[in-house]
Amino acid sequence: MALRLALTGRPGLLDEMGATIRFPRKAFVLAAHLVIDAPREPMTRERAARLLWEDADPTRRAGNLRQLLARVKEAQTAAGMELFLVGPDHVALDTEAVSIDVVRLLEARADTTDRRLVEFCRSYAGDLLLGVDEGGEGFTRWLWSRRQMLRDQFAAIVSANLESAIEVLDQEEVIFVARRLLEADQYQEAAHRALMRVHAARGEFDSALRIHRRLVDQLRETNARPTGETTSLAATITARARGEGGGAETAAAEVAVAQGGLIQLPRVSLTFPGLNELTGPEREWATALYDDAAIQLWRTRSFVLTRAADLRSKPIDLIDRGRREPSDYVVDCRVAVRDGRRLLTVGLVGARSGEILWIHRFEIGEPLARAVREMVVNCVHHIEHTELRALAAGPERTTAYRLTLQGNRLLRTIDLPSIRRARQVFRAALAADPDHGPTLAAISKAYRLEWLRLARADDKELDLAIDFARQAIAATPDSAQGMHQFGICNIYKKNHEQGLEALSRAERLMPFEEELRADHADGLISSGATLEGLAKVAPLVEGQFVSSDHILWITASGQYLAGRYDEALATLARLSSQEPTYQLRAACHAMLEQYDEARRYVRRLREILPDFTVASRMGMVPLRRREDLEHYESGLRSAGFD
Numbered sequence: 342m343a344l345r346l347a348l349t350g351r352p353g354l355l356d357e358m359g360a361t362i363r364f365p366r367k368a369f370v371l372a373a374h375l376v377i378d379a380p381r382e383p384m385t386r387e388r389a390a391r392l393l394w395e396d397a398d399p400t401r402r403a404g405n406l407r408q409l410l411a412r413v414k415e416a417q418t419a420a421g422m423e424l425f426l427v428g429p430d431h432v433a434l435d436t437e438a439v440s441i442d443v444v445r446l447l448e449a450r451a452d453t454t455d456r457r458l459v460e461f462c463r464s465y466a467g468d469l470l471l472g473v474d475e476g477g478e479g480f481t482r483w484l485w486s487r488r489q490m491l492r493d494q495f496a497a498i499v500s501a502n503l504e505s506a507i508e509v510l511d512q513e514e515v516i517f518v519a520r521r522l523l524e525a526d527q528y529q530e531a532a533h534r535a536l537m538r539v540h541a542a543r544g545e546f547d548s549a550l551r552i553h554r555r556l557v558d559q560l561r562e563t564n565a566r567p568t569g570e571t572t573s574l575a576a577t578i579t580a581r582a583r584g585e586g587g588g589a590e591t592a593a594a595e596v597a598v599a600q601g602g603l604i605q606l607p608r609v610s611l612t613f614p615g616l617n618e619l620t621g622p623e624r625e626w627a628t629a630l631y632d633d634a635a636i637q638l639w640r641t642r643s644f645v646l647t648r649a650a651d652l653r654s655k656p657i658d659l660i661d662r663g664r665r666e667p668s669d670y671v672v673d674c675r676v677a678v679r680d681g682r683r684l685l686t687v688g689l690v691g692a693r694s695g696e697i698l699w700i701h702r703f704e705i706g707e708p709l710a711r712a713v714r715e716m717v718v719n720c721v722h723h724i725e726h727t728e729l730r731a732l733a734a735g736p737e738r739t740t741a742y743r744l745t746l747q748g749n750r751l752l753r754t755i756d757l758p759s760i761r762r763a764r765q766v767f768r769a770a771l772a773a774d775p776d777h778g779p780t781l782a783a784i785s786k787a788y789r790l791e792w793l794r795l796a797r798a799d800d801k802e803l804d805l806a807i808d809f810a811r812q813a814i815a816a817t818p819d820s821a822q823g824m825h826q827f828g829i830c831n832i833y834k835k836n837h838e839q840g841l842e843a844l845s846r847a848e849r850l851m852p853f854e855e856e857l858r859a860d861h862a863d864g865l866i867s868s869g870a871t872l873e874g875l876a877k878v879a880p881l882v883e884g885q886f887v888s889s890d891h892i893l894w895i896t897a898s899g900q901y902l903a904g905r906y907d908e909a910l911a912t913l914a915r916l917s918s919q920e921p922t923y924q925l926r927a928a929c930h931a932m933l934e935q936y937d938e939a940r941r942y943v944r945r946l947r948e949i950l951p952d953f954t955v956a957s958r959m960g961m962v963p964l965r966r967r968e969d970l971e972h973y974e975s976g977l978r979s980a981g982f983d
Contacts, residue, residue: 344422344439348373349446349491350466351836352473354424354439359800360960361835362420363967365412366473367393370480372424373470375434376443377487383431395477442466446491449498458499458506459514462521465495472838492525500531504538512539520811527559530571537574540775546582548775550575606742607724608645610668610692611635615676619683623705627685630703630712631674637717638672640850642778642820643742644724668692670724672716677702689720691727698723714853741777744770748783752790753889756918760791778817785809785826789833790891793961794921795950806830821850821857829860833963837868855881859892866899869966875899882912890916897925901976902969906932920949924958928976939980955982 343357352369354362374392375384390402397405410427417423426433436444442464449461469488476484499522507515515535522532533556540549553567553575560566567575611631619627639646647668671690676683688700699719703712728743729750748766751759764787770780785806792802807830813823828843844861851857859881865874878899881892893916900909906929913922913929927942946953955977964970 344424346372346424346439346441347466348376348441348443349464349469350471351831351834351839352470353835356420358956358960362416364416365409367409368413368425369470370473370476371409371432372434372441373443373487374483375432376436376441377447377490383426383428383433385431389432392480393476395479443469443491446494449494456510456514458502458518459510461495462499462518465491465521465525467524468492496522496526496529499525500529503531503535507535507538512542515539516812517808520808520815523815524811528565530556530568534571534574537578541578541581545775546578549578550582551776553578606643606645606740607670607728608647608668609638609670609672609720609724610647611672611674612648613674615674618676619705623683626706626709627674627676629709630685630716633709633713634672634716634720637713637851637853638720640819640821641721642817642822643721670698670720670727672720687716689723698727718853741770741774741780744773745777745780745783748780748787752783752787753891753917756920757791757794759918760787760794763787764791776816778813778820779822781809781813781816782820782822782826785813785823785830789826789830792833800834803830803833807834819850821847821854824850825854825857825860829864832860832864832867833961835963835965837864837963837965840864841868856889856891859895862899863895866895866902867963867965869964869969871899871902871969875903888915890918890921894921894925897922901925901929901932902964902972904932906930920945923949924953924977924982927980927982928973931979931981932976936980943981953982958982 344362345355347353347355348369352366352373354364356362370393371389386403386406387399390399390406393409394402394405410425410432413425414427417425422438424435424439426435445461445464469491470484473484499518503515503518503522506518510518516539519532519535519539522529533552536552537549540546540552553571556567556571566572611634613627613631616624616627616631635646635648638644669692671692673688673690675686675688677686678684683705685703685705686700687703689698690696691698699722701715701719703715725746729746731743744766748763748770751763751766764784767780767784767787770777771784774780785808788802788806788809792800792806795802806826810823810827810830813820814827815823817823824843824847828840828845828847831837831840831843834840841861841864844857844864848854848857848861859878862874862878865871865877875896878892878896882888882896893912897909897912900906900912909929910926913919913926916922923942923946927939927946930936930939930942955974958977959970959974962970962973964973
């Protein structure tokens with residue numbers, strides 16, 4: 342059965358290569374109704390029309406249905422298949438011609454305890470017909486009731502079989518199944534217990550107990566408590582931790598986690614001793630700058646952030662027992678007067694060395710957003726640079742945060758060796774902190790970039806990227822990193838609406854993150870808003886002496902689709918690694934009728950990827966508009982690719 346019909350999550354119809362077959366949105370609604378509430382007889386056209394357009398008059402409904410079924414027939418003919426069986430007065434679905442996720446959910450056995458449980462979880466991609474909420478009152482009631490039914494069916498089967506399947510599945514599969522269950526129902530204790538057992542089996546007792554504490558907090562919000570089975574498991578893990586890790590040290594680690602689990606992150610203190618000197622609009626502006634910058638720094642989830650008044654007695658650093666400063670960095674804001682004008686001087690100071698790492702003087706009252714951006718971007722940049730220097734000084738200063746910075750630095754060059762070295766560094770970071778959200782998001786990015794570079798027909802690396810993005814969101818739900826990767830991965834999965842929604846949400850959380858803004862631009866370009874995407878990415882490239890390869894590639898892709906081939910070639914020439922540019926360079930030269938140059942880059946790419954074909958590449962391209970797909974395919978074929 343080659344065709345796959347996905348009705349959970351973002352609906353889609355996929356061929357045997359995993360490529361999306363364009364199908365009308367209303368057709369998925371009709372298919373869901375025919376699968377879930379299958380009539381004994383073929384559904385009449387009148388009933389189908391009433392389901393899809395209940396608020397329209399009968400004549401309008403009939404006309405809409407004729408147009409829909411004509412488009413369905415056209416799509417089926419183009420794809421060489423027949424999913425809908427359309428008669429003169431009825432319509433039916435050939436469930437034998439396609440593999441349908443909802444059918445697998447409805448027919449799942451109650452004792453799915455082997456590896457079928459993993460496939461079962463892959464079948465359920467989220468709520469039924471996600472993103473397809475348009476319709477009348479009757480359709481809305483039907484949709485919400487069926488969503489709840491499928492969600493309950495999924496949760497019931499997985500929760501009943503997860504713990505008994507732990508001995509059959511490997512640890513990564515258990516984690517995958519547990520996280521899928523929590524996405525459907527965050528209060529499922531079976532999923533929390535499974536995750537606790539996996540981490541405890543790895544000797545990661547702190548992570549196991551952190552999961553238990555998170556469950557306790559969630560249940561407290563509903564005035565509930567964990568069951569005795571869960572409480573007993575937590576007690577057993579606590580006893581093992583104390584027996585294997587040393588009582589005092591383990592207890593200290595537990596206290597650190599209970600206070601936020603951030604003991605290994607740089608500690609940043611914000612001070613503003615001169616704020617009381619200001620009054621009126623000046624004070625309002627300075628207070629807004631201080632507060633907005635604090636919010637943006639906190640949203641990076643990369644620092645332990647405190648204000649000077651929050652500091653207590655100097656704590657013992659569990660990493661470096663000799664260091665007792667209450668913070669690693671101080672963001673110091675002071676009011677200065679020059680020529681009768683009040684100015685605000687902001688400096689970033691290393692707490693141990695006293696070194697001024699960055700300093701800037703702001704005009705009080707200048708555009709607030711620009712001032713916040715200047716302050717946040719520079720503080721983050723100089724802290725990261727200093728932390729990387731500390732990592733290079735010796736292995737005793739290794740932390741998950743610093744290793745993640747090191748891996749992200751490698752990903753600035755998008756060649757396979759750099760991507761794979763970065764992934765190894767991220768794995769080492771997870772060994773230091775398995776629930777470090779920025780690290781999980783970084784691994785997601787590494788797998789996505791590897792998928793892009795390999796240009797394979799399957800989505801193995803992309804699926805792993807989405808799974809790690811989900812883990813990042815679960816670990817730090819108020820952070821942008823995981824949402825960022827989840828969004829751009831969904832763009833490449835051709836779930837454009839879901840991807841753009843996630844990217845927009847991430848950018849609202851972290852509006853100054855350049856790579857996030859670039860990926861949002863990439864999502865817009867892929868979705869057909871090419872000029873809007875180019876306008877969004879332009880400030881990240883123009884006037885920059887050095888831009889990341891990733892941002893340059895996005896810019897060149899948009900320039901190609903806009904027909905600006907010379908500009909695209911100039912942008913591609915700026916990439917530090919030229920291997921990833923060969924296919925787009927070839928297409929640009931071909932569109933400029935520079936065929937000798939185009940053939941040269943075709944030969945170069947085939948030396949690296951001898952199995953590269955236009956068909957495999959087009960299966961990966963996330964372009965939404967047919968004309969954009971045809972434009973790109975025309976360039977590749979004109980260059981000499983087959």
